[in-house]
Amino acid sequence: MPRYAYANGRFRPHNQASVHIEDRGYQFADGVYEVVPVHKGQVVDEEPHLDRLARSLGELRIDMPMSRHALKLVSHELIRRNALTNGFIYMQVTRGVAPRDHKFPKAKPRPALTMTTRQLPAKSDAQVDSGFAVITAPDQRWKRCDIKSISLLPNILAKQQAAEAGCDEAWLIDADGNVTEGAATNAWIVTDDKKVITRQADASILPGITRLSLTQVMARAGYELEIRPFSQQEAMNATEAFLTSSTNFVMPVTRIDGQPVGNGHPGILTMQLRQTYIDEVVTGGRGAAPGDVYRSMAV
Ligand code: PLP
Numbered sequence: 111m112p113r114y115a116y117a118n119g120r121f122r123p124h125n126q127a128s129v130h131i132e133d134r135g136y137q138f139a140d141g142v143y144e145v146v147p148v149h150k151g152q153v154v155d156e157e158p159h160l161d162r163l164a165r166s167l168g169e170l171r172i173d174m175p176m177s178r179h180a181l182k183l184v185s186h187e188l189i190r191r192n193a194l195t196n197g198f199i200y201m202q203v204t205r206g207v208a209p210r211d212h213k214f215p216k217a218k219p220r221p222a223l224t225m226t227t228r229q230l231p232a233k234s235d236a237q238v239d240s241g242f243a244v245i246t247a248p249d250q251r252w253k254r255c256d257i258k259s260i261s262l263l264p265n266i267l268a269k270q271q272a273a274e275a276g277c278d279e280a281w282l283i284d285a286d287g288n289v290t291e292g293a294a295t296n297a298w299i300v301t302d303d304k305k306v307i308t309r310q311a312d313a314s315i316l317p318g319i320t321r322l323s324l325t326q327v328m329a330r331a332g333y334e335l336e337i338r339p340f341s342q343q344e345a346m347n348a349t350e351a352f353l354t355s356s357t358n359f360v361m362p363v364t365r366i367d368g369q370p371v372g373n374g375h376p377g378i379l380t381m382q383l384r385q386t387y388i389d390e391v392v393t394g395g396r397g398a399a400p401g402d403v404y405r406s407m408a409v
Pocket residue numbers: 145265291292293294295296315316317318319320321354355356357
């Protein structure tokens with residue numbers, strides 16, 4: 111079955127879709143992206159993902175490439191054409207095409223929208239049961255990590271370092287010795303008195319949509335949540351640890367820098383949260399509502 115991508119206003123066979131050589135995304139990483147999960151052909155948390163896209167674009171003074179309604183139509187059509195069941199939609203918007211010059215082009219180019227999809231197998235029970243092993247690495251990123259920029263070099267280097275250590279993710283450590291987040295995930299720990307801790311959504315992290323929805327699931331179910339930075343040492347001493355992202359949902363972290371977290375197996379609370387998140391948000395459609403991203407940024 112042919113696979114399609116969306117580029118330059120058209121659906122094209124995936125291997126024929128291309129962008130202009132002077133696209134500012136290609137030359138300057140002058141653009142943003144979204145990864146929107148799809149489960150059984152249904153988009154998960156669509157509204158907050160589109161909210162975050164609009165916010166990222168606004169912070170960089172790039173216009174929305176089309177209306178929110180049109181973005182939904184295009185992404186749903188791509189899901190249909192690619193018969194996507196489980197996986198994600200990748201959306202990228204750049205400032206557009208212009209002769210190379212750092213400052214914004216005088217004649218505002220049309221923002222360039224590209225979209226692809228990727229089929230991903232659901233995580234197996236065995237994968238979840240063994241959990242993820244993470245390394246820690248210095249956070250070398252810029253000071254606006256709240257923008258979902260396509261400029262990802264520090265994230266790529268950290269992820270590669272993790273892969274070379276035989277691990278799944280890198281938790282990034284700031285100058286104060288605190289964990290900011292993972293290279294492509296948000297970081298969480300559980301203390302021995304069963305408090306769940308994750309860092310506040312300020313400019314030091316990406317406000318994850320999974321993070322946001324999980325905090326709402328937790329509030330509804332009455333879990334105790336503490337929003338604050340936690341140190342690398344606290345993470346090493348935690349009873350449980352886990353990470354969240356659109357492609358992993360809630361994933362136990364069972365090793366940090368080669369040391370077992372707790373007893374080295376996924377934590378009970380973590381597994382409860384994973385199941386509740388999947389039941390409520392992934393399959394139940396009770397995720398975050400439009401506007402929640404903005405409210406969460408104020409936390
Ligand atoms: N933090 C970073 C740096 C990320 O790149 C991502 C996802 O790509 C996340 C956190 C998790 O965000 P979300 O839950 O929206 O996928």
